[in-house]
Structures are given as C-alpha cells and as structure tokens.
Amino acid sequence: MTISSPVLRNSMRLILPLTLLYALYAMLKGHNEPGGGFIGGMIFATAICTYRMSHGFAAQLRLMPIHPRYLIFLGLGMALGTSAIPLLFGYPFLRSAVGEFHLPFSAHPFHYASAMAFDLGVMLVVVGVAVGMITQLSEELE
Amino acid sequence: MTTSTTFWLLFCVLAPTLLGLATLWLPKKAITARTLLALLGPVLSFAILVQHLATHGVSSITAPVASPVVEWIPILHMNLSFMTDGLGGFFGLLVSGIGILIVLYARGYFGPDEASLYRFYPTLGFFTTAMMGIVLSDYLLVTVMFWELTSISSFLLIGWDRYDKHAVKLAMQAFFTTGLGGMFLMGGVLMLGYATGINHDEGLWRWSEVLTQGAARFNPSDPLIIAAFGLMLFGATTKSAQWPFHYWLPGAMAAPTPVSAYLHSATMVKAGVFLVGRMFPVFAVLQIWGNIIIPLGAFTMVLGALIALNQHDLKRIFAYTTVSQLGLLICMYGLGSLHYEGHPNIEWDITQIANHAFYKAPLFIIAGALGHYISRDITQLNGAFKKQPWMVITMLLGGYALAAGPGTISFPAKEFFLHAIYDAHESIGSWWMLLMAMAAITAMCNVAIFVRLLTTLMGWPGGMKPASGHGHDDHGAHGEHEHEHGFWAQLIWIPALVLVSLQYVGGLMPGLWSQWFAPLETNMYHFAEGVPGALHAFMHPGVPLYVSLVAIAAGVTVGLSGLMRGAIVDVHDRIYPAMYWLAVTGGGRAFRTIQTGRFRNYLVFVLLAFLAAYVAAMILDPAMMDVPPAESPFEFVPGVLLGVIICATSILMPIVQSRVVRVIILGSCGFSVVGMYLLYQAPDLALTQLMFEIISVILFVLVLRMLPDLKETDRASGRWWRFSLGTLTGLAIGWLTFISAQSGAEPKLGEFFAKNSYTGTPDTQGRGGGGHNIVNVTLVDFRGFDTLGEITVLSIAALGVFSLFPRRKPLPTELEFDDSVVRGATA
Numbered sequence: 001m002t003i004s005s006p007v008l009r010n011s012m013r014l015i016l017p018l019t020l021l022y023a024l025y026a027m028l029k030g031h032n033e034p035g036g037g038f039i040g041g042m043i044f045a046t047a048i049c050t051y052r053m054s055h056g057f058a059a060q061l062r063l064m065p066i067h068p069r070y071l072i073f074l075g076l077g078m079a080l081g082t083s084a085i086p087l088l089f090g091y092p093f094l095r096s097a098v099g100e101f102h103l104p105f106s107a108h109p110f111h112y113a114s115a116m117a118f119d120l121g122v123m124l125v126v127v128g129v130a131v132g133m134i135t136q137l138s139e140e141l142e
Numbered sequence: 143m144t145t146s147t148t149f150w151l152l153f154c155v156l157a158p159t160l161l162g163l164a165t166l167w168l169p170k171k172a173i174t175a176r177t178l179l180a181l182l183g184p185v186l187s188f189a190i191l192v193q194h195l196a197t198h199g200v201s202s203i204t205a206p207v208a209s210p211v212v213e214w215i216p217i218l219h220m221n222l223s224f225m226t227d228g229l230g231g232f233f234g235l236l237v238s239g240i241g242i243l244i245v246l247y248a249r250g251y252f253g254p255d256e257a258s259l260y261r262f263y264p265t266l267g268f269f270t271t272a273m274m275g276i277v278l279s280d281y282l283l284v285t286v287m288f289w290e291l292t293s294i295s296s297f298l299l300i301g302w303d304r305y306d307k308h309a310v311k312l313a314m315q316a317f318f319t320t321g322l323g324g325m326f327l328m329g330g331v332l333m334l335g336y337a338t339g340i341n342h343d344e345g346l347w348r349w350s351e352v353l354t355q356g357a358a359r360f361n362p363s364d365p366l367i368i369a370a371f372g373l374m375l376f377g378a379t380t381k382s383a384q385w386p387f388h389y390w391l392p393g394a395m396a397a398p399t400p401v402s403a404y405l406h407s408a409t410m411v412k413a414g415v416f417l418v419g420r421m422f423p424v425f426a427v428l429q430i431w432g433n434i435i436i437p438l439g440a441f442t443m444v445l446g447a448l449i450a451l452n453q454h455d456l457k458r459i460f461a462y463t464t465v466s467q468l469g470l471l472i473c474m475y476g477l478g479s480l481h482y483e484g485h486p487n488i489e490w491d492i493t494q495i496a497n498h499a500f501y502k503a504p505l506f507i508i509a510g511a512l513g514h515y516i517s518r519d520i521t522q523l524n525g526a527f528k529k530q531p532w533m534v535i536t537m538l539l540g541g542y543a544l545a546a547g548p549g550t551i552s553f554p555a556k557e558f559f560l561h562a563i564y565d566a567h568e569s570i571g572s573w574w575m576l577l578m579a580m581a582a583i584t585a586m587c588n589v590a591i592f593v594r595l596l597t598t599l600m601g602w603p604g605g606m607k608p609a610s611g612h613g614h615d616d617h618g619a620h621g622e623h624e625h626e627h628g629f630w631a632q633l634i635w636i637p638a639l640v641l642v643s644l645q646y647v648g649g650l651m652p653g654l655w656s657q658w659f660a661p662l663e664t665n666m667y668h669f670a671e672g673v674p675g676a677l678h679a680f681m682h683p684g685v686p687l688y689v690s691l692v693a694i695a696a697g698v699t700v701g702l703s704g705l706m707r708g709a710i711v712d713v714h715d716r717i718y719p720a721m722y723w724l725a726v727t728g729g730g731r732a733f734r735t736i737q738t739g740r741f742r743n744y745l746v747f748v749l750l751a752f753l754a755a756y757v758a759a760m761i762l763d764p765a766m767m768d769v770p771p772a773e774s775p776f777e778f779v780p781g782v783l784l785g786v787i788i789c790a791t792s793i794l795m796p797i798v799q800s801r802v803v804r805v806i807i808l809g810s811c812g813f814s815v816v817g818m819y820l821l822y823q824a825p826d827l828a829l830t831q832l833m834f835e836i837i838s839v840i841l842f843v844l845v846l847r848m849l850p851d852l853k854e855t856d857r858a859s860g861r862w863w864r865f866s867l868g869t870l871t872g873l874a875i876g877w878l879t880f881i882s883a884q885s886g887a888e889p890k891l892g893e894f895f896a897k898n899s900y901t902g903t904p905d906t907q908g909r910g911g912g913g914h915n916i917v918n919v920t921l922v923d924f925r926g927f928d929t930l931g932e933i934t935v936l937s938i939a940a941l942g943v944f945s946l947f948p949r950r951k952p953l954p955t956e957l958e959f960d961d962s963v964v965r966g967a968t969a
Contacts, residue, residue: 026829031913034825036921038929042833049840069944072937079930094926113913115922118929122922125933129940130837137844140947 002056012054019047027123028116037119041126048127049134057142060135068132075124082118094118143198148209151224154190154234155274158183158241162267170256174630177249180263184241184270191234194226201227201350203423203664208280208350219335219347220287223280227353228662229419232492233277233412236499240408241270243637247507248400250633251514258398262302266404269295273409277416280348282331289327289377292410293320299401300394309396315718316390323380323387327417330373337366349420356424371425374417375434382414382468385442389714392461399510402457407464407502415471415495423664426479426486432570436577439473442466444580447587451700454606454709456509456518459591460502462712463544466584467498473577474559478665482565485667489558492662493648493655493673497555500645501543504638508537511634520594521608525601533635534599536642538592543645545592545697546585546690548676551648551655556585557679558669560686578685582693589697590706597702604702649676746864749871756874766881780821787814792872796865801849805842809835826917895920 027040052060086095097114161183165176201207208225215221226234244266252258272295275288294317301313334352338359339345346352346359360367383391394406405411418435425431446466453459471494478488509518511533516526527534542549546556563581567574598605648655656672679687700706738744760766791811798804812835819828899919913919921929 030915030918031922032915034829034915034917036826036915036918038921039826039829039833042830042837046833046836049837069940072940076933076937079933083926083930094923094930096923096926113923115913115919115926118922118926119918122929122933125937129936132940133943134837134840134844136943136947137841137848141844141847 003053005054009054012051016047016051019043023047023123027119030119031113031116037122038126040119041123042130044123044127045130045134048131052135052138057135057139064131068128068135071124071128072132075121075126075128077121078124079118079121082114082121085114143207143209145210145212147194147198148212148222148224150190151194151209151226151278152212152222154187154194154238155224155278156271157186157190158238158267158270158274159264160267161186162264162270165263166260170260173249173254173256173259176259176263177245180267181242181245183267184238184245187238187270187274188235188242191226191231191238195231198226200231200661201225203227203229203353206350206353208348218283219281219345220283221281222284223348223350224278225280225350226278228492228664229416230277232496232659232662233416234274236412236496237270237273237277237409240404240499240503240641241266243503243641244400244404246633247403247510247637248398249630250635251398251400251510253631262398262400265295265298266400269299269405269410273413276413280350282335282347282349282352283328285349286324286328286331289381289413290321290324292381292413293317293324296320296394296401296405296410299405300397302398302401303396306396312390312393312396316394319387319390319718320381323377323414325377326373326380327377330370330375330377333366333370333373337364337370353423357427360424360427362427362429368428368430371421371428371430372434374421378414378417378421379438379472380414381417382411382472383442383465384414384438384469384472385445386714386717388442388446388465389712389717391465392458392712393715393718395455395457395461399457399506399513402461403503403506403510406461407506408499411464411468412495412499415468415475418472418475419491419495422475422478426475432476432479435476435479436473436570439469439471439476440577440580442469443473443584445469447584449710449712451587451590451706452708452710454520456512456520456523457506459520460505460509463588463591464498464502466587467502470559470581470584471495471498474562477562477566480566480569482568483668486665487562487565487569488665489562489667489669490555490659490663490673491665493551493659494555494558496659497543497551497645497648500641500648501540501550501552504536504540504642505544507638507641508533508540508635511638512537514634520598521606524598524605524607526599527601532639536635536638538596538599539642539645540638541592541595543642545589545694547592548679549649550645551673552645553649553676553679554652554674556690557674557686560689561668564685578689582689582696585690585693586697586700589694590701593698593701606707648673742864746867749867753867753870753874756878778821781818784814784818784821787811788818796868801846802843805839805846808842809839812838826915892916895924898924 023040023043026035026043027037028035030036030040048060048064051063083094086097087093096118162180165179168176168179198207206225206227208223210223212222224230245263248259248262248266252262269292272288272291276285276292279285279288297313297317300316301310303309335345335347337345338352338356342359346355380387391406391411395402397405443466446462446464446469450459450462450466453462474488474491474494478486478491480487512518512523512526512530515530515533517523543552546552560578560581563574563577566577593604594606597603652673652675660666660672679690736747788811791807791814794807795804795811798807812831816828816831816835819825819831895916899916900914913923
C-alpha cells in the first residue's frame with residue numbers, strides 16, 4: 001500500500017524523526033506527564049506505517065530491519081521479566097521499585113520507577129503487533 | 143518412630159516403580175536379569191513392610207499411629223506420612239506379595255517376547271506403587287492422588303495391545319469410569335476436610351485423625367458430612383465395580399492375563415473395598431451407610447453371579463464372579479453397621495478379603511495359562527486334564543475355593559457372611575430373608591461354575607461340549623505368543639499353586655491362619671479365639687449352614703443340568719458406549735449449532751446475554767431506572783455538538799452499504815470521541831484513542847479488502863430484528879453510563895487512584911506508584927496484571943495474523959531490493 005504523493009513523501013522525511021522522538025519522549029515521561037508505553041508504542045507504529053505508505057516496504061525494512069515479531073518477543077519478555085524480578089527479592093509479583101538518584105550535572109534528583117522498564121516492554125509489544133499486522137496484511141494484498 | 147521410618151515406607155511404596163524403571167537400562171535381550179531386577183521391587187516392598195510391622199507393630203484402629211510427617215505440600219494438606227494399621231498393612235502385603243508372583247507369572251506368560259517384557263515391568267511397577275500408595279498413605283489427598291495413578295496405570299495396562307482398537311476402547315472405558323469415581327472421591331475428601339474444619343482450626347486431612355477424632359467431630363445428620371460420604375462412596379463403588387458401574391471390569395479383560403490376575407482380582411478392584419473398610423469405623427454411624435451399601439452390594443453380588451454362570455470365556459466367567467464377590471464384600475461392610483448382641487455385625491473382614499484374592503488370582507493365572515496352551519473358551523476345554531494336568535489341578539483347587547467348599551478358608555468366610563445376614567434380623571426385620579436368598583443364589587452359581595469346570599476339564603459326562611461358532615477377540619488367545627520352554631515355562635502356573643495353597647492352609651490349619659491374621663483384624667467378636675475350622679459349622683448347625691447346604695445341592699444340580707449354558711451379553715455393556723455416543727455425537731451437534739463461525743451470531747449471543755443481565759438487574763433493583771436528580775447534561779455546547787456527530791455517525795453505520803465507507807464513518811465517530819476526550823481534559827485518552835483510530839482504520843481497510851462481498855439476501859434477512867437488538871443494547875449501555883456518571887454519593891475508584899498514585903496512603907501500606915500521571919500509574923502499577931494480560935493477548939493476536947497469512951515470498955535479504963521506489967522518489 002504505497003501512496004505516491006510527493007508532498008506526503010517529503011513531509012514524511014521531516015515528520016518521521018520528530019514523531020519517533022516524540023514517541024520515545026511520551027514513553028519515558030509517561031509516569032508523570034501524559035503519555036506512557038501504550039501511547040508511545042501507538043505513535044511509533046503510526047509513524048512507521050505512514051512512512052511505509054509514503055516510501056514503500058523496502059524503506060520500512062531499512063528503518064526497521066528486523067521482523068516485528070522479535071519486538072513482540074523482546075517486549076513481552078521484558079514486561080514479564082520486570083514483573084517477575086521482585087519475586088527474587090521476596091516481594092509480590094509486579095512490585096515496582098521507586099527511588100531517586102542524583103545525576104552529576106543536574107540540580108534536580110532524577111526520579112525513577114522500575115515500572116518504566118515494564119512500560120518499555122509494553123511499547124515494544126504494541127509496536128511489534130501494530131507494525132507486524134499491517135505489514136503482513138498489506139503484503140498479503142500486494 | 144522417626145522421620146527415617148517415613149522415608150523407609152516411602153521407599154517401600156516407590157520401590158516397584160524405581161526398580162521397574164531400572165529394568166529399562168538393561169539390554170533388551172537380558173530377560174532373565176530383567177525379571178530378577180523387576181522382582182526385586184515388590185520383594186523389597188514386601189520385606190520393608192514386614193520389617194516395619196514387626197518392629198512397630200500393627201497400628202490399632204482406635205488409636206492409629208502414623209509415621210512422622212515429612213512436609214511435601216503442606217498448604218494443600220498433602221504431606222508424606224504412612225499408616226500401617228491392620229487394613230493398610232494387610233493390603234500392602236497383599237499388593238506387594240501378589241506383585242512378586244505376577245512378575246514371575248508374566249515371565250512365563252510372555253515367554254521369550256522381549257519387547258513385551260521390556261514394556262511390561264515398568265508399567266507393572268508403576269501400578270504396584272500406585273496401589274501401595276493408596277493403602278499406606280495417611281493423608282487423604284495423597285491417597286486420592288495414588289487412586290488416580292491406579293486409574294492411569296490400569297489404562298496403560300488394559301490398553302496393552304495398542305494396535306487393537308477394541309482393547310483401547312475398553313481401556314478408555316475403564317479409565318473414564320474409575321477416573322470419574324476418582325473425581326467424586328476427591329470432592330468427597332475436600333468436603334470432609336472442609337466440614338470437619340468449620341468449628342476447628344484445621345479440618346481432618348489424615349486418616350489417622352479421621353479415625354481418632356472423626357467420631358467426636360461428626361454430626362451424623364450434618365448434610366455436609368453425608369454429602370462427603372456419598373461422594374467418597376461413589377468413588378469406591380466405581381473402582382470396586384458395583385452396579386451399575388461394574389461393566390468396566392469384564393471389559394478390562396482385554397488386558398494380558400497377568401494384568402487381569404493382578405488388577406482385576408486382587409488389587410485395583412479391591413481399592414474400593416479398601417476405602418469402604420477405611421471409612422467403616424467412623425462413617426458406619428451414618429444412617430445411610432447401611433441403607434445404601436447393603437442393597438447395592440447385595441444386588442451387585444447376585445447380578446455378577448448370574449451373569450458369570452452364563453459365560454463361556456474363562457476370563458469373563460471369573461471377571462463376573464469377581465464383580466459378585468466385590469458386591470459381597472461391600473455388602474459385608476454394609477451389614478457391619480448393624481449391631482448384633484451389642485457388637486458390630488461383622489467378623490474377620492480382612493480374612494474375607496484375603497480369601498477372595500487367594501483363589502481369584504490363581505483362577506485368572508490358570509485361565510491365562512490354559513488360553514496360552516489350549517483355549518480360554520470353556521467349551522473348547524473338554525478333557526483338558528489329559529493335556530495339562532498340573533494347570534487343571536491348580537484351577538480346580540481354586541474353583542473348589544470359589545465354591546466355598548469345606549477345607550478352604552473360603553468356607554468359614556462364607557459362613558461369616560451368612561451369619562452376618564442371619565444376625566441382621568435383629569435390626570432389619572424380615573429383610574434378612576431376601577438377603578439370604580440372594581446370598582444363596584450367589585453361592586449356588588459359584589458351586590455350579592465349579593461343577594461345570596470340574597466335569598468339563600476332567601472330560602467327565604455333564605461337561606461343556608464344543609459349540610460351533612466362537613471367536614477369540616481378546617488378548618492372549620492361543621498362539622499369540624511364542625511358548626517358553628524349561629524352567630521359566632513352569633512359572634505360568636506355579637505362582638497360582640503358591641497362592642491357592644494359602645486357601646488350604648487357612649481351611650485345614652485354622653490355628654495357623656488365625657495366628658497370622660488375628661493381629662491384622664479389628665472386628666472379632668463371636669469368633670475372637672480364631673477362625674473356625676471346617677467342622678465347626680457342622681458341629682453348630684443353624685440357618686446359615688442349612689442355606690449353604692441347599693445352595694451346594696442346587697449348585698451341583700444346575701452345574702450338571704443343561705440350564706444356563708449359553709453365553710449372554712451383559713446389558714450394562716451398553717452404558718459406556720451410549721454415554722460416549724452422547725458426549726461425542728451430541729457434543730458435536732451442540733458445537734455445530736452454537737459455533738457457526740459467524741461473528742454476527744456470536745454477537746447476538748453476547749448482546750442477548752447482556753440484555754438479560756440488564757433486565758435481571760432492573761427487576762432486582764428498580765431504583766436503577768430512576769432518573770438521577772442532577773443538573774442537565776446538555777449544558778456544555780461543544781460537548782453536545784460532538785455528541786450529535788457521534789450519534790449521527792452511529793446511525794449512519796447500518797444504513798450505508800459499502801464496507802469501506804462504513805470504516806470511514808466508524809473512524810469519524812472515533813475521532814469525534816477523541817475531541818470529546820480533549821474537551822473534558824483527558825489528554826492521555828485522547829492521544830491513545832487518536833493513535834488507535836488511525837491504526838484501526840488502516841487495519842480495517844486492509845482486512846476488508848480481502849473479504850468477499852456480502853450477498854444482498856444475506857444482509858436483508860433479519861435486518862429489523864438485528865436493528866432492534868442493537869438499539870436496545872445501545873440504550874441500555876447509554877443508560878448505564880448516564881446513571882453511573884451521575885451517582886455522586888458512593889466513593890469512586892478514581893479517587894483511590896488519585897490519592898495513591900504518587901506517595902500512597904495507609905490503604906496501600908504507604909506505597910504509591912511513584913508517578914504523577916494517574917492513568918499511567920494505574921496501567922503499569924495498580925493494574926499491572928491487566929496490562930500484562932492485555933499485551934499477551936495482543937501478542938497472541940499478532941502471532942495469529944502471522945500464521946494465518948504465511949509469508950509467500952522470502953524477505954528481501956538485500957536492502958537494495960525494490961529500492962527503485964525510494965530512488966524514484968528522491969530523484
């Protein structure tokens with residue numbers, strides 16, 4: 001499914017990096033601001049699918065040179081791993097660790113929650129599923 | 143007793159399996175070594191058990207002592223502890239002792255058939271272990287576990303001939319029947335543990351506790367206790383082949399004869415009798431104990447005996463006499479709940495169980511041996527004595543015990559039973575006469591079978607003559623196996639002789655028998671000094687003796703006459719096939735009716751169920767339909783405008799014909815919802831919904847292009863009906879949303895999340911999610927399990943798509959592939 005529109009194609013080259021950056025930002029910042037793994041993954045997938053529409057399958061492959069299913073495996077593994085690690089320390093499944101540490105050049109302490117790794121897993125799964133399904137189905141059509 | 147005792151007894155239970163598995167390491171050709179190694183298993187079990195009983199004595203039934211607990215799964219009340227009271231210890235010795243003989247017999251039976259022996263010994267060991275576990279375990283649930291293991295191992299053994307479809311079907315029949323009983327047993331055990339734990343810290347989960355504290359804790363009229371008893375009894379009756387579940391036992395004759403002799407005469411079928419015997423000391427106070435068990439056992443007893451008389455195949459004859467004898471034993475425990483002269487009406491019950499094992503196993507063994515060399519069809523065996531004198535003599539010795547002739551332990555055993563019936567007249571009035579008549583008919587059939595065996599095998603007049611048209615469809619027919627020669631060949635009948643000789647030890651030397659069995663017995667009242675000898679009954683004549691004599695006379699007459707010489711088919715054999723048909727065919731029909739494969743039909747089910755639940759809720763809580771006293775929902779103009787768009791798109795959906803247009807309409811509906819979220823300040827939701835709409839529209843367009851067009855007639859049929867269903871559902875959901883948004887008084891979930899999302903409150907033990915974005919904290923922390931489940935579902939859906947549409951062309955390995963599009967674009 002490729003749309004040969006020069007406007008779309010050229011604007012995509014500008015939009016794509018910004019969108020991907022924003023997707024990552026939304027994921028990382030999600031714990032305190034609007035965003036999160038699910039949204040981040042959706043934005044990421046939308047960007048890639050739009051890129052595919054404007055530039056074609058080969059370009060998408062260049063951008064993401066692995067089969068999306070590996071993202072699913074990785075993401076699900078990460079989410080499951082993050083959930084299971086507390087068990088090793090005698091805590092319940094999915095207990096998240098919350099804390100702060102100081103970065104060398106920053107006045108503010110850096111706040112972290114281990115749920116972020118879980119969120120990253122969610123994002124990878126969402127990207128893998130959305131991109132994978134669309135790729136597979138459009139390939140079937142082509 | 144120390145913990146090491148428990149480990150020794152655990153080894154005693156596991157030894158047959160461990161050594162059975164060890165035989166797999168031997169080379170296939172080494173069958174003598176294999177036999178000896180397999181023999182070591184039950185020998186070790188037997189020896190350890192004898193040693194244990196000799197050191198620690200037989201645990202008394204009123205104050206049973208179990209070995210110290212070794213924790214296994216304490217939370218499930220499954221720990222390792224073993225109890226060797228008279229019943230358990232006797233069954234342990236019986237199982238391992240006959241196990242020894244069966245290992246030897248199997249060597250003679252399978253002969254030089256290496257492949258069969260290779261497979262047989264580990265399976266047999268597995269079964270022996272399961273059986274030992276049932277009878278020795280102290281924890282009820284461990285007993286249940288081993289109970290199910292016997293079902294599994296007997297399935298493997300009955301379906302021994304994997305290529306024989308008939309045998310496999312019969313194996314499944316036995317498995318489902320006894321397995322079903324096992325489920326009931328488990329339910330009963332769980333209910334018992336629950337019911338006894340209601341007013342106490344812990345329920346009763348150990349036999350030793352049930353036996354000591356059961357009487358104090360049971361309220362005989364408590365429906366939970368009665369239900370628990372009923373379920374456990376159901377388990378026992380399926381295993382012990384009581385009517386109407388007895389059909390599986392003759393069916394199990396498809397197994398090789400060593401299996402029949404072991405499982406279906408001596409051990410597995412006795413598991414039910416064992417369970418009834420275990421429950422007897424405490425449960426016999428229940429009113430329904432006697433009311434259910436006595437008629438059930440007595441009916442099974444007569445039915446089995448009558449069918450047995452009308453059979454030709456030796457194994458089937460003995461199978462049905464087993465059914466009959468099991469009915470007798472169950473009935474015996476039923477009569478035990480009645481009282482006579484202040485004592486329970488039961489005498490030497492373990493002797494009566496042992497009696498059956500000591501003649502039935504030899505009969506099976508010889509039936510297999512004769513089938514091996516001549517035939518298993520009694521009409522083909524006329525004059526077999528001349529060909530196989532030793533086998534025939536052993537069989538007749540067993541047959542004489544079957545007929546309960548004087549001189550065998552079977553004779554006093556039957557007298558005990560008849561006495562119990564006669565003594566029951568104190569409690570059950572003239573019903574004893576009916577029971578006595580049933581017992582007499584059973585005894586008559588057994589005598590007739592013996593007389594028939596005697597005349598036929600010896601070739602005397604009155605024996606069975608060959609009839610035309612018979613078929614061998616069971617395993618072990620003549621010529622199936624290569625014959626063994628020399629010493630090992632004799633093992634095909636020697637084990638039977640060893641066992642049956644115990645019958646005559648008991649009959650002719652009652653003092654010796656009493657010395658062996660008195661420590662194991664708990665129910666000795668009128669014959670506390672010992673088992674009576676053969677002459678005792680004749681010295682003290684009474685109704686029981688007269689009944690026996692009448693039965694013997696009638697039996698001899700029937701055996702010699704031409705009566706009941708046919709081979710009939712048991713009508714109960716149809717039960718399982720009928721149930722199987724019902725499950726498979728009926729299930730298939732139901733499946734095809736419900737699972738149409740059309741999404742539209744499934745949706746109808748879901749929506750109808752939802753509407754039904756809605757109506758039910760409305761009836762239960764009429765306040766649901768009251769309009770909440772709230773401000774008008776139509777005050778915010780932009781929201782109303784978006785609402786109008788959403789409604790308009792929804793109404794358009796069913797009107798528009800083209801699918802692609804529909805997708806676009808659905809998308810515009812979704813985008814309006816995004817606007818709604820933004821208006822009401824939910825940026826997270828808006829962002830998610832926006833992205834989701836984009837991706838779902840792309841996906842819909844892709845998928846819809848692959849679907850065939852719907853036929854106009856298909857669309858038109860039932861359109862109005864679907865329309866009204868959809869409208870109703872929409873109204874119901876809309877109303878629910880409306881009233882839930884307006885109900886302000888109840889505490890809301892949202893507030894909980896808002897309070898706890900960052901730092902947490904005492905509600906959450908002071909732990910918060912450590913984030914300010916409530917939506918995200920809810921997703922990854924409070925509802926983390928949900929999210930994990932959702933992404934798993936997503937992944938599975940994606941994998942489904944990947945496998946539904948397999949890649950037809952290989953992925954371009956070179957990234958330059960199809961680069962022209964890109965190059966053309968940039969040029």
